[in-house]
Amino acid sequence: MKKYLIIYNGNVGTSDNKKIAEQTKLYLEEHGRSAVLSPTQSREDAVSQVKQSVEGFDCLM
Helix, strand or coil: CCEEEEEECCCCCCCCHHHHHHHHHHHHHHCCCEEEEEECCCHHHHHHHHHHHCCCCCEEC
16 A cells, blocks of 8 residues: 655645645545645755655655
């Protein structure tokens, strides 16, 4: 089973990034994928999460 990490920042922009991330996770799981949500607080936080997660997931989003 492919494993996805969905990184999002719910504190920026005008769209509902958390809701979009949750919908993406649901879609992936409905299609036989494993997905983990990972909220961030800043760009630096997102970069750090990517560096820490690159080996444990098949796809980072």
